[in-house]
Amino acid sequence: MIKISTNKTIQTDLIILPLFEKDQSPIALPQAVLLDFKNTLGATQMVYSNQGQKRILLVGLGHKQKFGPQAWRQAIHSIMSYIRTLDVAQASLVLPKVSKLSPVKFMELTAFGVIFSHYHFDEYKQEKTPRKLQSLELITKISGKKINQAIEHGIIIGLAANEARSLANHPGNLVTPSHLAKYAQELARKYKFACKILGPAEIKKEKMGLLAGVAKGSDEPARFIVLEYLPAGRQAENKKLEPIVLIGKGLTFDSGGISIKPADRMEEMKYDMCGAADVLAIFEAVSQLKLPIHLIGLIPSTENLISGQATKPGDILISKSGVSVEIVNTDAEGRLVLADAIDYARAHFQPKLIIDYATLTGAVLVALGDQLAGFFANTKSYDAGFKKAAATAAENFWPLPMPEEYKEHIKSQVADIRNVGEKGLAGATAGAMFLEHFIGTTPWIHLDIAGTAWTMRPKPSLAVGATAWGVYLTVDFLRNL
Numbered sequence: 001m002i003k004i005s006t007n008k009t010i011q012t013d014l015i016i017l018p019l020f021e022k023d024q025s026p027i028a029l030p031q032a033v034l035l036d037f038k039n040t041l042g043a044t045q046m047v048y049s050n051q052g053q054k055r056i057l058l059v060g061l062g063h064k065q066k067f068g069p070q071a072w073r074q075a076i077h078s079i080m081s082y083i084r085t086l087d088v089a090q091a092s093l094v095l096p097k098v099s100k101l102s103p104v105k106f107m108e109l110t111a112f113g114v115i116f117s118h119y120h121f122d123e124y125k126q127e128k129t130p131r132k133l134q135s136l137e138l139i140t141k142i143s144g145k146k147i148n149q150a151i152e153h154g155i156i157i158g159l160a161a162n163e164a165r166s167l168a169n170h171p172g173n174l175v176t177p178s179h180l181a182k183y184a185q186e187l188a189r190k191y192k193f194a195c196k197i198l199g200p201a202e203i204k205k206e207k208m209g210l211l212a213g214v215a216k217g218s219d220e221p222a223r224f225i226v227l228e229y230l231p232a233g234r235q236a237e238n239k240k241l242e243p244i245v246l247i248g249k250g251l252t253f254d255s256g257g258i259s260i261k262p263a264d265r266m267e268e269m270k271y272d273m274c275g276a277a278d279v280l281a282i283f284e285a286v287s288q289l290k291l292p293i294h295l296i297g298l299i300p301s302t303e304n305l306i307s308g309q310a311t312k313p314g315d316i317l318i319s320k321s322g323v324s325v326e327i328v329n330t331d332a333e334g335r336l337v338l339a340d341a342i343d344y345a346r347a348h349f350q351p352k353l354i355i356d357y358a359t360l361t362g363a364v365l366v367a368l369g370d371q372l373a374g375f376f377a378n379t380k381s382y383d384a385g386f387k388k389a390a391a392t393a394a395e396n397f398w399p400l401p402m403p404e405e406y407k408e409h410i411k412s413q414v415a416d417i418r419n420v421g422e423k424g425l426a427g428a429t430a431g432a433m434f435l436e437h438f439i440g441t442t443p444w445i446h447l448d449i450a451g452t453a454w455t456m457r458p459k460p461s462l463a464v465g466a467t468a469w470g471v472y473l474t475v476d477f478l479r480n481l
């Protein structure tokens, strides 16, 4: 792990110097360098000094007016990607003067960004990418307990997000529902929160017929993971706090079932458990930050495969709450397992709020692209808090509607509802409205992260693979409730 600290003066031989457009460099540089350095956001230029071993990495921050968490995450990503190519163990990052963010927020985001962008998944490669950087000092005049704590928090959230990325980046032959359950148990033991695992017999006993129906096609037994975090002390009193329930879709591989997906890019379907990974990472961070909230995590986990036992199009499954569902397309399985989890949440707890994280629909990718998650809610109470947290974390979403008249789309001729909407019409909305059918009056936010949970092309602030989209956002949202 990389060590992050603050210092008032530069002590290392690699100086990282981010500059806004038209900024004066605080370090004297040759005129020719300043002519060449373009200073657009994320641009880098190395300058070698003939005094000793010193070198200076110039990093563009773009326009000062446009600067914010998104730009800073991008700049840090450029820095960390560049440093990976160098043979240096220590570096000094001269923090720019930033007016739009408080020093505490800026410090936390910096530490988060460094940890997040230092991450590299190469566990299955014989040739590893060397990680030479051991420590990074942040050069700043600001210091104090709050600043150190902000760095510590940024590291905690960054490491938790990286855990979520690894869990999702590992292949489906390792990360099965049982593996996910074991991981959850180990995490709970380490960070001292409760964890209960339901297997096929208990899932049947709980009458979760939708989850069981999806799991039928796989030899891997399904798991339903229940996490509970309570702030330390006064357990009995805290237990009475109305919990916030986080539900994460945990399809460790989704072939589509009998309604099989095209072979092209099917390997990406190991990422269909990114929602589950998010929930686990949020628990990891929340328990270390000791937030004063009562938090429940539910992860319905299974594979969606094909066998002689698999659920078929036309089959009718019964949910935990007794709703009959006509299965029109077996690839619309995420909403099925989530619906049983929603029923479980409402039967066992009195949730103040349910938030679900699901790589649910390809349609959300068509509507919003791969840098905005779909946001659906049956309440406006949390809109402002969510927006603020998204801005802090630079994890962006866009609200999508659930209009009453589209309820028609999920009507079935033979059952209470069917598991897909009308062909080619508002698919992300149909997914959300299916879940809405189960939510009743419980305040609820649904995040369709099918476009943002992983990326197969490098983005300005993201490496290829799982992104842990939603982890930082949610932690920030929860601590400001």
Ligand SMILES: [Zn+2]
Binding pocket: 254, 256, 304, 330, 331, 332, 333, 334
């Ligand atoms: Zn599917």
